[in-house]
Amino acid sequence: MLDSRIIEKLKAIVGAGNVATGAQELLCYGYDATQMEFHPDAVVHPASAEEVSAVLKLANAERFPVFPRGAGSGFTGGALPKGGGVVLVTTRMNRILRIDTENLIAEVEPGVVTEQFQLEVEKLGLFYPPDPASLKFSTLGGNVAENAGGPRCVKYGVTRDFVMGLEVVLPTGEIIRTGGETYKGVVGYDLTRLLCGSEGTLGVITKIIFKLLPLPDAKKTMLTIFDSIDGAAKAVSTIIGNKIIPTTLEFMDHATLQCVEKRFSLGIPETGRAVLLIEVDGDRELIEKQAGRIQELVKPLGLVECMVAKDAAESEALWKVRRLVSPSLRDVNPTKYNEDIVVPRSRVPDVIRRIDAIAQKYAIPIVNFGHAGDGNIHVNVMIDKEIEGQEEKAHGAIKEIFQAALDLGGTMSGEHGVGLAKQPYISLELKPEQVAAMQAIKRALDPNNILNPGKMFPV
């Protein structure tokens, strides 16, 4: 518990109206997209880097932990105040400071919502590709802290690839700039990318300079249904091997298709065992040519059906299949453990087969979909916590799923990070020497272990 003297000091920094200690607000800022919940002692809403700095300096002087939080849409508990302390919410810092159409860069505060930023730059003919599923509510600061991904990353890269520079408050309260307004820049260590994906443990991001692209002229969507997972996986490598890198290559396995079909009766053929939702974007004539070529290429791979959207409305209809996945999953079982393993593209069929075997062993449904283009599969372990033993089974299955991904040359997480949720498993992936190097960096920048303590590293 923080004593009232500290609460008063926090109020002096950010203003009394921006410090909350009421039960309701402590509840509201104590959860995220996991099913975990931890109550902080106070919630502060700073409006500037200077205020963040003052909060962190106070935290170092008084030795209380600070947990940075954007929209709280994370899947691994990265923003949760385990053990209590102060939640520092960045959503008041929500201005788009500038969009430079000549140099194709933008400077924003961390609390800007991802989709809002995308829509603003698109109005100017520009493009910010990273598109995490949470984009309607997630903040850009959170996206950077977690190095968020999304379907379009196969062609355009992840959040990191669009971050040129940051303003960051270090755990000890110093405000620094990293990187800059130029894409090339090699003066000093690359603190910008060290901060990307550091899950709020190395600094609080207070400004971000993003690289933008010209908005593509047009896009073309196809839904391709295959009679086997191998066919769908082969399609991915064949398309890319033929020099076409689609914007998205979204994959759904048989269990996913069954869920969606059962609930929404979209008319997916019964022989369909795997679906790829393929979208290409760019020059209008080129994408027509690419769409034609993709259809030729996938035909011999056990194609059951290929639907090509003629316009935006038909494209939307095809995307519906993908968008209905999440709501359909609730029919399987009430609790979803959503993991986000990655394997090298060519190993997707192997990992799906291993996951199917794990589902049978533990007798719990596991539904797989995701970004086949970069081998990033969302593995949804569906359980009912009311049934005794299911939660333990889920954890057993998850550990085996992670091990399968690692055995095949992959990683436990492509998008969600470690936070608290993957902390028990991190030693499967990282060797003690790797963890020691990371912890040495953490200690160097946060000697009092103030910022988001107890996350990421093995406990």
Next chain:
Amino acid sequence: MLDSRIIEKLKAIVGAGNVATGAQELLCYGYDATQMEFHPDAVVHPASAEEVSAVLKLANAERFPVFPRGAGSGFTGGALPKGGGVVLVTTRMNRILRIDTENLIAEVEPGVVTEQFQLEVEKLGLFYPPDPASLKFSTLGGNVAENAGGPRCVKYGVTRDFVMGLEVVLPTGEIIRTGGETYKGVVGYDLTRLLCGSEGTLGVITKIIFKLLPLPDAKKTMLTIFDSIDGAAKAVSTIIGNKIIPTTLEFMDHATLQCVEKRFSLGIPETGRAVLLIEVDGDRELIEKQAGRIQELVKPLGLVECMVAKDAAESEALWKVRRLVSPSLRDVNPTKYNEDIVVPRSRVPDVIRRIDAIAQKYAIPIVNFGHAGDGNIHVNVMIDKEIEGQEEKAHGAIKEIFQAALDLGGTMSGEHGVGLAKQPYISLELKPEQVAAMQAIKRALDPNNILNPGKMFPV
């Protein structure tokens, strides 16, 4: 001076034939592309990560400095053994371990020469875009350590954007893996990109996993001559603003053109004040369309002449203008200080004007060319060291050039790094708090300051 006991221990690690202490070899491994020279006490040529590890553990036990070195083609003295110690040369580790055509990745040892790697992957229809000017002799390990760039980076990104994972020997001798074989991956801190551009101060790279792309079908080259720098700069932003991102947008200023023309009489029109060498690559039909569109777009911008290559031979002839720049510079003055500032694209005319004023102030020729697409200009301060006072003048001019780049929102270095050459100036760009954060990381990973000491940070 290392005592003979240590030399014997080094011989025991890498083999007697792989430790050199003769005057000739100490000379050969004591210089780079700067005009600096420092003699080491010994040169070791390890063949594996285990040997590198043993050398570094010995260095920590006996407290001698180790300077990692690839081909020694760096422009900032990053590999030079200032103060003496052991130069650790990576060129025996020169195998391409695998090229995975299905997942578009390759694993290499650090001593592979950049161009050799490019040619090998191109044989398989794949593409490794980063193309530093030194590619015929620079090593991939050096490219990663310096985060090398090149003309094609405007479209494809820098070395960092192609590094997926590393095997690294930490300064204290632990061998770790960072990143992996998947492009997405967010488990733990991004040590991979922290190592990229760390100039051999945080670890010795012993393996690299690179991301590859499909080799573009075709390319199309144009040489455009403008009557002003502003016209050329406007051309850059107009082309990109029209959704065409060329592979290269190489810029040459009036002084550069005069040098080349004087020596080689290529027939560049006298009214030409700036040149852009533009290349687009990709789908054959699309690039024809883009080339046509580029010609339309640049016409109203003070275009003096536009030459479009019809085939590879004509393309080569156009590239000749750019390639003859370096040999021509020797005619201006014998000593070249080659700086590599970056400014936001739109500020290129401003920075060139400021550099011209600096050249007049100090009465020394300054010749500018480089990568206009990403605002990365090679500023060549040409002096004759035999003339008294010229070296001091050069340093004065360089400091003002860096300040001009920084005033315009840029950086002192886009490709070359800091090393020893830019060390006296680093405080112009980095604030004490930034440097302190970087030095804290250095100390955390290299507590005895063994690896490449005395580089990068202010002295």
